[in-house]
Amino acid sequence: MFVKPEPASAPFAGPFALATLSAPDGPRFPALVTADAQVVDLRLAFENAQLTVRGLLEEWPSVLPRLRALAEDGTAGHGPLSEFRVHAPVEPRQVFQSGANYRQHVIDLHVAHRAPGDDRPQEERRAEAAELMDRRAAQDLPYVFIGLPSAVTGPYDDVVLPAWAEKPDWELELAAVIGRPAHRVPVGDALSHVAGYTIANDLTDRATVFRRDMPQIGTDWLRSKNAPGFTPLGPWIVPADSVPDPGDLRLLLKLNGETMQDESTKDMIFDVARMVSYASQTAQLLPGDLVLTGSPAGNGMHWGRLLRDGDVMEGSIAGLGAQRTRCVAEDATS
Known part of the structure; x- marks a missing residue:
């Protein structure tokens, strides 16, 4: 069982955060979540179907400016957060x-x-x-x-x-x-x-x-x-x-x-x-x-x-x- 989040306003500090989400019956994917609880599928934004949050972190210095730009782009959203299941944000090695x-x-x-x-x-x-x-x-x-x-x-x-x-x-x-x-x-x-x-x-x-x-x-x-x-x-x-x-x-x-x-x-x-x-x-x-x-x-x-x-x-x-x-x-x- 899981409980969907119910974001009434900004669910975190700052303009965006990283998450690992999935649509109903769909695979997990790395996402940018905006302060108004909109989701950007980062597989599409980075044109990489195999992308994970850990993969983003491995290139963090170069990835961070691109994520900021996506958060500022009001047309980049792919749906409200309430439509997705929220998983642990990263799979750590250690x-x-x-x-x-x-x-x-x-x-x-x-x-x-x-x-x-x-x-x-x-x-x-x-x-x-x-x-x-x-x-x-x-x-x-x-x-x-x-x-x-x-x-x-x-x-x-x-x-x-x-x-x-x-x-x-x-x-x-x-x-x-x-x-x-x-x-x-x-x-x-x-x-x-x-x-x-x-x-x-x-x-x-x-x-x-x-x-x-x-x-x-x-x-x-x-x-x-x-x-x-x-x-x-x-x-x-x-x-x-x-x-x-x-x-x-x-x-x-x-x-x-x-x-x-x-x-x-x-x-x-x-x-x-x-x-x-x-x-x-x-x-x-x-x-x-x-x-x-x-x-x-x-x-x-x-x-x-x-x-x-x-x-x-x-x-x-x-x-x-x-x-x-x-x-x-x-x-x-x-």
């Missing part, structure tokens, strides 16, 4: 995820999500969290790990909760989309490698984060974060030049209409430039890759309320639009 990047969130996790055998009082774990964050910030050591592209799904698709996931949780995040290859780039140059920004909800099964059979190994991100559909993405990629300050964006997640996360990216310990630069010191970031920047306070562990069948998550980031996903228990889909 997904770089980050944890413990919002100050209040780290404190909450230390209190509510302790490791097996850690029976220390809350005050001690809160103090440890604050000390850890200060040390990481001073040493310039973000916490980055790898996610799977197969976990990515559309911004309005249902999310299947696996039967084995005992504590599925939400994590709304700002995601940077790479537009130029980046390897060992300095912080001052990192944002020039970012084509734009989108929304990610990095779902996590809290019950499988730690390996209880082998606690000395630590976290198990494969099992806890990478089930199919555990990364709802989009709906759009908003070009970086339409997002003047990614360090000051409001993130809002509602569960069944009730606000759970409401924070600014100002609370990030490491900003986007530092995250991209840090990841590039080890890996080569490629066009279309995602750099998720962590999630603020207010996840289910904080509220004592985890995801269950029928829940509806609505996540938005200022200027980037909104996504809406419904949770479906695995046994309910069989």
